[in-house]
Amino acid sequence: MSRTADGPAPLEGIDRALVVGLGASGMAAASALRAAGISVLVVDDRDDHPGAAVLADLGAEVALGAVAVDRLDDVDLVVPSPGVPEHAPVLRAAAERDLPVWSEPELGGRLHPRRLLAVTGTNGKTSVTELLGAMLRTAGLDARTCGNIGTPFTEAAAEAPHDAVLVAELSSFQLRFVHRLRPEVGVLLNLADDHLDWHADAAAYGAAKARIWIAQQPGDWAVANASDATTLALADRFAPAGRATFDGTGAVSGIGVGVVGGALVAATPGFGGRLLRVDELTSDAPHHVANVAAAAAAALLAGVDAGAVADAARAFHPGAHRLELVAERDGVRFVDDSKATNVHAAAAALRSAPSIVWIAGGLAKGVDLSALASELTAVRHAVLIGTAASELAEVCAGVGVPAEGADSMEEAVAAAVAVARPGDTVLLAPACASFDQFSGYAQRGERFAAAVRALDTDPTSSGRGEPR
Known part of the structure; x- marks a missing residue:
């Protein structure tokens, strides 16, 4: 052995x-x-x-x-x-x-111990993992992103030299069966109902996420979302290490990173003060600012220089299929948020524009979609796909939002174009997984983008349709 x-x-x-x-x-x-x-x-x-x-x-x-x-x-x-x-x-x-x-990351951590920073949450974990890795690399560290993003944890740990830092995105599935995996900084971004077809219930889902802190020791850090009472409660219950918080809209009390006077401000043992202005970021969307605050808190607590943290934050562009502008046509914006695979993520996307034609649906994963009803105030019309279409149609009907079904992404885009008018955003924010129709959220987003781009080359396309 x-x-x-x-x-x-x-x-x-x-x-x-x-x-x-x-x-x-x-x-x-x-x-x-x-x-x-x-x-x-x-x-x-x-x-x-x-x-x-x-x-x-x-x-x-x-x-x-x-x-x-x-x-x-x-x-x-x-x-x-x-x-x-x-x-x-x-x-x-x-x-x-x-x-x-044991989950596969638990096995990898036992076989190949490395410095580890870990990120979990219902939404944003890929972006924060990428951001955190970029901050460490900007500081000159050999940082390897892995886990639920790209390279499996065990493979990355085996290939990494002993002085490397693993920056791991960990899902609730992976965390459910960790026991000794010890991140020196563990970040829980947020928590909302998801994957209830896998976990026994919402409490089990939250407890699985909180296992990111289960093996931490004094000197390690548990980072929670100051604006998410559930993550704070889980930290109080499960985290044995030092506590820190992040906030994308306001100040934090104690150790962490928040927003004060339009700037990201840190209060950590190694650095206290302004990191950068929010308007220096590539996006000032609330979810992106929160992601930067979370990654910055983790990086600073891991000893990364504040200048490197700020430089990486300024340069970072969110990944594909995350509120990605695909095209603007006849005054209508087409935005791909295929990564919004649950209610919490879709709700954030639905707050991103004042007038929306919404494309949604897919595999609901056992989650009650009715919570979206209160988030549809900006939605003029919905086009629904996949196995959850009928459930989403009931949600829309309950708040008076017109809705229609479509059998494919191409049909959904055509239907959305037919009702869109200048000033609208045609928003793909499915609130569901993709596996009933696609190989993954990426393929779903690519099909959306391809259908949008085809509008300008299709000779049968008559441009923007009239409202109906």
Whole structure:
């Protein structure tokens, strides 16, 4: 077995592991376990997967089309892929047998300890992870973003030199099964109902997110959202380390980063004072300012120079499919926020423009969409897609917003164009996951953008339609 600088074997007592699922996380976990000399059985309910041959070449046993719960004999550890819900039969059976269950980041953290900064939350975690990584790199550090963004945690940890810093985006799925993973700074951005088809209920979802702090020790930092009472309460309940907060609209009390007089202002042990003006950022949208405040708080608490934090914040552009302006046509703006895969994110997007033609829908993930009713004040018309279309139609009807259905993204864009008028924003903010119609939110956003751009090349397009 491999050993770490801490001395003891990180997988002591584990001779055989069951990896459930052959996605990116499962592949990374199985490869790392084999490299550590552990016997590995990988189970996937699909009948075919290109990764099976790769793992077989590494000496892993691969059982395609098998039922994981039937393969727990002679297993010392279970590593589930993120898609395996906590109520899955294999995980219930593992608990009954007192078998340890680790997520792939937990495994990677044990095998390859590195400096770690971690980010979670219902919304914004990808942007904040990218921002935080950029701040560290601007300061000259070798920062590797990983986890739920790009490279699997275990793979990134194995490849990173010992003086590197991992900046990990961690989902509730991954955090549910961490035990010793210890970020020196752990950020919980916000919390709203999401993934209730995976977690038992909203309380279980929140408790899973709060596990980002479970292994912290004195000298570490737990960062919570000063404007989100739920994250503050979770920090009070779960975080054993120092506390800090961030706020994108106002000042913070105590340690953290907030907004005062149109500027981001920090109060941290290493730096206190103004970082930069809000109007120096590439966007002054409230969610972006909050993201910058969160990343800045984490970076400063990790010892990054304030100048590097400010320089990186000024240069940072939010990623694709996050309130991204695709085109402006006949006085109508077309904005892609396909990353708004839940109610909380869609609500923020719906506050971003004064007059909206809204394209929404997809897979609701067990979440009650009725909370959106109060957010539709700027919506003139809705075009609804996917399996949640009927539920969203009821929400719209309840507040008097006209709505129609569409069978494809191309039909949805055409319907939106037909009712849009100068001054409107045609906004893709689905409030739902994409997997009922698309491979992911990125493909959904790309289809939206392609349909918008095709309007100017389609000879049958008559331009902006009349309101109806």
